[in-house]
Amino acid sequence: MKFEYIIFDWDGTVMDSAAKIVACMQKAAAMGQINIPTKEQVEHIIGISLHPAIKQLFSIDDDKANEIVTHYKSVFLDQDKTACPLFANASETLTHLSQSARLAVATGKARRGLERAWENTNTKHFFELSRCADEAESKPSSDMLLQILKEWKIEPEQALMVGDTVYDMQMAENIGMPRVGVSYGVHDKIELLKHKPLTIIDSLDMMKSFVK
Known part of the structure; x- marks a missing residue:
């Protein structure tokens, strides 16, 4: 066609990039002291914008989601030294x-x-x-x-x-x-x-x- x-x-x-996204999300959850999601759970929300994805993944309120977003971005940037x-x-x-x-x-x-x-x-x-x-x-x-x-x-x-x-x-x-x-x-x-x-x-x- x-x-x-x-x-x-x-x-x-x-x-x-899925493996990196999963690892960073799991580390962000640990930093935020909430339940660490499985690989499959994180993969399910890949593709959605970060804030709504995190709210959906963890079933948390906006304030806690903002905290996890901050942790995730910090971890991702640190990991970004390797493309x-x-x-x-x-x-x-x-x-x-x-x-x-x-x-x-x-x-x-x-x-x-x-x-x-x-x-x-x-x-x-x-x-x-x-x-x-x-x-x-x-x-x-x-x-x-x-x-x-x-x-x-x-x-x-x-x-x-x-x-x-x-x-x-x-x-x-x-x-x-x-x-x-x-x-x-x-x-x-x-x-x-x-x-x-x-x-x-x-x-x-x-x-x-x-x-x-």
């Missing part, structure tokens, strides 16, 4: 896709975090537009996508959303945007299929043949 506009989620779709890797063939795939399509990112990361990830991986030049957690409503709201579509001056059906979580699928589904799920991220393939993606890919480089 041919798409001239492709919007990617970041964590779990382009960057292999997370991109998934296999990500740079090659983005290079290929950017030759015939305009690319964007819609992510639950804050702007500073995305810019840092781009700098560490030398990938910023692939993306024409991006929207982050501190610039739009959290997924599964479609706000990020609608902002990007408005800048591109296109309709939802003209773009493709690519992501690894049900939140990515929901934000696209809510506005009638075609979507592709990835099976190598944090959410189960069966859960992704409930939101009727065009396909599920098992590696990012499968996008090259899908959108040709």
Whole structure:
């Protein structure tokens, strides 16, 4: 299928960052003296903006959530001395896709975090537009996508959303945007299929043949 506009989620779709996010969230919980979540519990909220994700994960009030957010950011920045890797063939795939399509990112990361990830991986030049957690409503709201579509001056059906979580699928589904799920991220393939993606890919480089 041919798409001239492709919007990617970041964590779990382009960057292999789930293990780091889990470790940092568990350490933040320990620092805040609350129950330490399991790997699976943390993976379930990856993709949502940080504050609502933490409230959902721990079932805590705003004040305690703010405390855990502070701990998480501190731990994450300390761990950020070592950059997370991109998934296999990500740079090659983005290079290929950017030759015939305009690319964007819609992510639950804050702007500073995305810019840092781009700098560490030398990938910023692939993306024409991006929207982050501190610039739009959290997924599964479609706000990020609608902002990007408005800048591109296109309709939802003209773009493709690519992501690894049900939140990515929901934000696209809510506005009638075609979507592709990835099976190598944090959410189960069966859960992704409930939101009727065009396909599920098992590696990012499968996008090259899908959108040709």
